Amino acid sequence: MRPIKIRPIGSQHGFTLIELLVVVVIVAILFTYTTLAIRGTSPEELIQEEARRLTRLVQLASEEAILRGEEYGIEIFVDGYRFLRQSDGKWFAFEGDKILRERELPSDMEIELQTEETDIEISNLTSSAITTFMNEASALEAALADTTLGGDGDDEESGEVSKVQPQIYLLSNGEITPEFEIRFYILGVETSYLVKGEFDGKLTTETSGL
Known part of the structure; x- marks a missing residue:
């Protein structure tokens, strides 16, 4: 009889929880795209799907914020949204992150954001226009600092979003503040969808009329 080969447990490589969460989100998004492509898509x-996608991404970002012990945020535009992270008191966009990257909505679709306190007015500028404006403002600010203070202009970290605060905060303790409702809609289409976020981190998606 030949002896059984036993591999030590320590030699096996496992996946981290964050890696598993990312894989689950990617599979869910790809499955939805495939399903919609097969059966065709209506405006509803x-x-x-955009409401459900945001829900999944917020869940992932919130869980990642807990695991990393960092504060995350969401900045909402009239035509999309993006996730931010806080470092040294400043907010940064996720550069090169295929999951938490900036998202633009399909043509004619818009977002309406309401918190537990009041409606939040979202800028009519598109996400790309705001990004261009902020990049130009940051470059000008760096140039002025270099001229007046004699600095080298290299203190800006890649991905920094200057003077921008997220409307929604995903805290490292699992809380979401403020509680919010984000409505996805297309003008002329009766049905809209709400994504609701509660203080304890609970997220729900439901249909709503205009």
Whole structure:
């Protein structure tokens, strides 16, 4: 009889929880795209899918914020949204992150944000226009600092979003503040979808009329 080969447990490589969460989100998004492509999409289905996508991404970002012990945020535009992270008191966009990257909505779809206190007015500028403006403002600020203070202008960290605060905060203790409702809609389409976030981190998606 030949002896059984036993491999030591320590030699096996496992996945981290963050890696598993990312894989789950990617599979869910790819499955949805495939399903919609096969059966065709109506405006209502597009609205529903964008609402569900945001819900999944917020869940992932919130869990990642807990695991990393960092504060995350969401900045909402009239035509999309992006996730931010806080470092040294400043907010930064996620550069090169395929999951938490900036998202633009399909044509004609818009977002309405309401918190537990009041409606939040979202800038009519598109996400790309705001990004261009902030990049130009940051470059000008760095140039002025270099001229007046004699600095080398290299203190700006890649991905920094200057003078921008997220409307929604995903805290490292699992809380979401403020509680919010984000409505996805297309003008002329009766059905809209709400994504609701509660203080304890609970997220729900539901249909709503205009």
